[in-house]
Amino acid sequence: MSYQFEELFTDIQKDNRIVLDEIEPFEHPLVVLLRSCLEEQEYMLERLIEEFEEGETELKDIKTNCSALFHANQKVNPYFAEWRRATGWIGYKDDNPSKELMASLQKMLDDMQDDLIEIASKLDEEYGESTTKYFIPTFYLPEERVN
Amino acid sequence: MGWKHERIDQNVYSQGEVDKWVYSTCGLCSVGCGCYVAVKDDKIVGIKGNGEDPINRGRLGPKGENQWHANNAPDRLKTPMIRNQSGELEPASWEEAMQLVVDKAKQSLDEKGNNSVSIYSTGQGFFEDYYTIAKVGRAGLQTHLLDANTRLCTSTVEFALLQSFGADGTPASFDDIDEADTLMLFGHNVAESGTVLFERIMERKVRTGKPYLIVVDPRKTLTAKEADLHLQLSPGSNLPLMNGLINTLIEQDKVDKAFVEAHTVGYEKMKESVKGWTLAKTSESTGIPEDHLKEFYRVMCDTPSLVSTTLQGAFQSAEATKACVAINNFHLIRGLIGKPGCGPLHTAGQPSSSANRTAGGVGTYPAHRNPTNPAHMKEMAELWNVDQDSLPAGPEKGIEEIITHIEKEEVGFFWNIGTNPLVSLPNRSRIKKALESVFVVVQDPFLTETSAVADVILPVAMWGEKEGTMENADRTVTISRKAVEPPDGVRSDFEILLDFAKRMEFKDRDGQPLVDYSTPEECFEEFKRITKGRPCDMTGITYARLESLNGMRWPVPDEKSTGTPRLYSDYKFHTTVDDAQVFGKDQFTGRALSKEEFREIGAEGRAILQETYHLPPFEQPNDEYPMWLTTGRSVWHWHTRTKTARAPMLHMAAPHNYVEIHTEDARELGIVEGEVVRISSPRGEVEVPARIGEIVQKGLIFLPFHFGNLEKKESANNLTNDFVDPISKQPTYKQSACKIEKIRDEHKVKAGESLEEIASHYGLTAKELRAANNFSTPYEIEMGTTIEVPASVINTPIQPYTPHR
Numbered sequence: 001m002s003y004q005f006e007e008l009f010t011d012i013q014k015d016n017r018i019v020l021d022e023i024e025p026f027e028h029p030l031v032v033l034l035r036s037c038l039e040e041q042e043y044m045l046e047r048l049i050e051e052f053e054e055g056e057t058e059l060k061d062i063k064t065n066c067s068a069l070f071h072a073n074q075k076v077n078p079y080f081a082e083w084r085r086a087t088g089w090i091g092y093k094d095d096n097p098s099k100e101l102m103a104s105l106q107k108m109l110d111d112m113q114d115d116l117i118e119i120a121s122k123l124d125e126e127y128g129e130s131t132t133k134y135f136i137p138t139f140y141l142p143e144e145r146v147n
Numbered sequence: 148m149g150w151k152h153e154r155i156d157q158n159v160y161s162q163g164e165v166d167k168w169v170y171s172t173c174g175l176c177s178v179g180c181g182c183y184v185a186v187k188d189d190k191i192v193g194i195k196g197n198g199e200d201p202i203n204r205g206r207l208g209p210k211g212e213n214q215w216h217a218n219n220a221p222d223r224l225k226t227p228m229i230r231n232q233s234g235e236l237e238p239a240s241w242e243e244a245m246q247l248v249v250d251k252a253k254q255s256l257d258e259k260g261n262n263s264v265s266i267y268s269t270g271q272g273f274f275e276d277y278y279t280i281a282k283v284g285r286a287g288l289q290t291h292l293l294d295a296n297t298r299l300c301t302s303t304v305e306f307a308l309l310q311s312f313g314a315d316g317t318p319a320s321f322d323d324i325d326e327a328d329t330l331m332l333f334g335h336n337v338a339e340s341g342t343v344l345f346e347r348i349m350e351r352k353v354r355t356g357k358p359y360l361i362v363v364d365p366r367k368t369l370t371a372k373e374a375d376l377h378l379q380l381s382p383g384s385n386l387p388l389m390n391g392l393i394n395t396l397i398e399q400d401k402v403d404k405a406f407v408e409a410h411t412v413g414y415e416k417m418k419e420s421v422k423g424w425t426l427a428k429t430s431e432s433t434g435i436p437e438d439h440l441k442e443f444y445r446v447m448c449d450t451p452s453l454v455s456t457t458l459q460g461a462f463q464s465a466e467a468t469k470a471c472v473a474i475n476n477f478h479l480i481r482g483l484i485g486k487p488g489c490g491p492l493h494t495a496g497q498p499s500s501s502a503n504r505t506a507g508g509v510g511t512y513p514a515h516r517n518p519t520n521p522a523h524m525k526e527m528a529e530l531w532n533v534d535q536d537s538l539p540a541g542p543e544k545g546i547e548e549i550i551t552h553i554e555k556e557e558v559g560f561f562w563n564i565g566t567n568p569l570v571s572l573p574n575r576s577r578i579k580k581a582l583e584s585v586f587v588v589v590q591d592p593f594l595t596e597t598s599a600v601a602d603v604i605l606p607v608a609m610w611g612e613k614e615g616t617m618e619n620a621d622r623t624v625t626i627s628r629k630a631v632e633p634p635d636g637v638r639s640d641f642e643i644l645l646d647f648a649k650r651m652e653f654k655d656r657d658g659q660p661l662v663d664y665s666t667p668e669e670c671f672e673e674f675k676r677i678t679k680g681r682p683c684d685m686t687g688i689t690y691a692r693l694e695s696l697n698g699m700r701w702p703v704p705d706e707k708s709t710g711t712p713r714l715y716s717d718y719k720f721h722t723t724v725d726d727a728q729v730f731g732k733d734q735f736t737g738r739a740l741s742k743e744e745f746r747e748i749g750a751e752g753r754a755i756l757q758e759t760y761h762l763p764p765f766e767q768p769n770d771e772y773p774m775w776l777t778t779g780r781s782v783w784h785w786h787t788r789t790k791t792a793r794a795p796m797l798h799m800a801a802p803h804n805y806v807e808i809h810t811e812d813a814r815e816l817g818i819v820e821g822e823v824v825r826i827s828s829p830r831g832e833v834e835v836p837a838r839i840g841e842i843v844q845k846g847l848i849f850l851p852f853h854f855g856n857l858e859k860k861e862s863a864n865n866l867t868n869d870f871v872d873p874i875s876k877q878p879t880y881k882q883s884a885c886k887i888e889k890i891r892d893e894h895k896v897k898a899g900e901s902l903e904e905i906a907s908h909y910g911l912t913a914k915e916l917r918a919a920n921n922f923s924t925p926y927e928i929e930m931g932t933t934i935e936v937p938a939s940v941i942n943t944p945i946q947p948y949t950p951h952r
Contacts, residue, residue, distance in 0.1 A: 067741040089829030
């Protein structure tokens with residue numbers, strides 16, 4: 001199980017780094033917020049990967065970082081959606097990101113979210129709903145048990 | 148210290164004496180004026196102020212005086228309606244309508260899961276409605292998607308209070324305003340939004356010279372005109388203003404160090420976040436001249452007592468929560484809280500939006516319980532006698548997030564109670580498209596604009612036709628008695644919710660009905676038990692006491708208590724891990740913190756001084772859209788005019804929308820008074836007459852948000868962007884980019900035609916026509932010249948309002 005978690009977190013980390021690199025030139029206030037959340041994700045991912053690299057972990061060792069990771073991701077998606085809308089309104093021109101870039105960023109963010117949903121499902125299986133619901137946001141938890 | 152004299156305002160239309168006067172509370176704004184409803188022949192025929200109520204001593208505002216007209220409006224809905232297969236709304240029986248509502252709710256639950264059902268309610272209902280929504284929503288439907296139009300109104304209040312003090316509940320009250328040496332009205336145009344409170348302020352000011360009145364507003368509002376110091380700041384610069392003030396206080400070594408040491412945490416981090424906000428930088432960022440700022444700093448740093456109120460100019464602006472938290476920070480580092488005449492008083496727009504927050508119909512669980520704290524959730528499960536695992540946990544979702552879920556086809560049932568989102572939500576075209584794609588129940592006394600997307604409409608009772616309690620902007624709980632029966636065919640929100648719960652067969656852990664109360668008073672008694680021991684403890688409140696004492700401010704912990712005028716007089720804040728209503732959010736990104744992270748802050752009953760790093764507004768004027776757009780209220784109308792448009796006097800006072808444009812901008816663009824202009828933004832456009840003057844600053848235009856007819860191009864929310872505050876998720880209505888365009892016809896001057904003749908032909912004056920064409924002399928036309936003629940000019944008088952007598 002540890003290996004599976006490590007693999008999923010590593011996948012997210014790869015996408016996270018690419019997105020951070022891609023948005024580096026942009027300074028829109030929504031990108032500033034997006035970047036802060038992605039950097040926080042980066043930090044939490046590093047801690048979690050380290051933890052899982054060491055082998056089997058206990059919930060107490062990952063709970064806080066997991067919570068921060070999931071909740072940061074819950075902010076990443078709306079900030080990106082808002083920035084995308086803002087860019088559409090300003091127009092895809094000059095120094096603004098291109099439509100193609102936005103589409104590729106969206107794909108990576110969707111992949112990240114899918115990986116997090118998979119992780120949430122595995123954590124839910126392992127630790128039970130009574131526990132996970134207090135540190136994983138509802139919408140990442142398995143659909144058949146959303147609370 | 149409040150009013151010196153009572154004055155009974157009255158507005159009754161009755162032949163002969165009325166049959167009875169029924170005790171009530173005004174249902175318009177958040178001041179919560181006591182009143183009596185006039186009844187004759189089983190009909191509401193008027194209203195008068197309650198002279199015994201300390202809030203208003205008999206006074207009523209223009210909207211309050213005229214609210215009863217809507218009760219008797221001929222277009223009241225008196226039967227449910229269902230959209231048929233041809234797409235038309237047609238009358239239906241209650242049985243048919245409720246069965247369809249229940250079937251669709253069940254279908255959505257079955258097909259898409261619990262979080263596919265959303266209730267979007269109001270700030271104009273009763274505690275009893277909100278508490279029932281909370282119970283039905285959380286324990287019955289088990290959905291996470293409960294929100295209300297309070298998200299547009301006061302969610303920033305809630306989160307500013309949570310971030311600083313650990314729980315909701317505004318620290319100061321109206322009594323403190325009566326005692327304050329200085330009153331800062333921050334984005335709070337109280338003369339138009341809370342008329343009676345402004346009268347109360349001015350009555351004392353005229354009598355005693357106090358308080359020193361500071362008004363922070365980008366417009367020269369009726370409130371600003373009475374200010375000792377009006378800070379007419381640039382749009383989006385609320386936080387820079389406060390950061391500059393706090394930095395100055397620190398640099399002048401005027402921080403109350405003993406208070407900070409004993410009762411707060413986070414000082415050094417907070418100090419670091421305001422570092423560098425010098426006078427020059429603050430002046431540049433806010434557009435306020437340095438000498439005005441110096442006066443502001445002098446007064447604020449030295450005043451012995453201070454109340455700071457906030458409203459939508461703070462809540463609906465960029466950095467809403469941070470700006471309100473900065474106000475909290477200022478009060479804390481000056482030690483101006485928990486004492487007479489001191490404290491932040493983050494107010495509200497609607498009459499009971501605070502009640503919805505307290506009751507748990509929106510945001511957190513009832514009575515300020517923390518949805519991320521297992522201990523609080525265990526308590527809730529025990530109080531409701533349900534399985535703890537069935538209760539949704541974690542931070543709330545705001546309406547803009549719910550719209551996103553709808554767009555992703557994850558929501559199958561959207562229940563809209565007492566609000567009109569097709570007029571009130573930003574970026575209307577997006578909202579309309581989203582709501583057209585989901586099953587929508589609209590619960591309202593009238594066919595509002597939102598009816599256009601309704602699949603079922605449930606007609607409801609209005610103020611005066613039902614009984615229940617509300618909470619105003621200063622924590623006062625009030626009661627409104629039922630004066631008349633609602634029209635035949637109409638039910639109260641409360642009755643509908645109870646019927647829904649019964650039909651859905653919601654049960655507790657023992658198989659008994661989840662909702663087992665049947666009257667509002669029984670419901671309130673249950674809610675009271677839920678509040679015991681919590682910050683909003685209402686144990687000592689009864690319906691009878693509310694009437695005899697003319698309301699009480701929570702907490703009211705026992706039958707001897709008459710309420711609590713101000714919070715935190717013991718300097719004990721709700722920031723212990725066990726007590727906190729939430730575990731807070733990251734002050735910059737809004738990311739929810741965990742229990743462990745909250746514990747690390749180490750507040751343990753002390754207030755939290757938060758960082759307030761500045762970030763510019765998400766949308767700003769640019770080459771294509773060079774103007775700022777801000778939206779707001781008029782004194783004559785309430786929200787989307789569902790009620791006020793049906794009061795003849797209010798409708799006549801302001802019958803249609805308009806745009807305020809600064810004189811210099813109008814001159815540069817050649818726009819004349821009353822000329823219908825096109826205002827557009829990347830989201831849409833409106834065509835409204837111009838009111839030219841100096842209420843707005845140059846580069847800024849203002850549109851009231853009340854008007855939203857779908858057939859007309861008049862809705863401010865055709866234009867607004869739908870960005871939200873990172874922490875409170877409140878939309879930032881106050882800062883969008885837009886442009887102004889003239890709508891002109893052309894006239895080719897014929898031989899012998901004079902400017903006067905041409906103007907007269909188009910119903911204009913020669914002066915207007917000259918201005919429209921930027922002619923500086925009367926001699927600039929000659930045969931063959933093409934001149935521009937405004938396509939439409941509408942006289943747009945707004946009835947003047949005297950904000951105090």
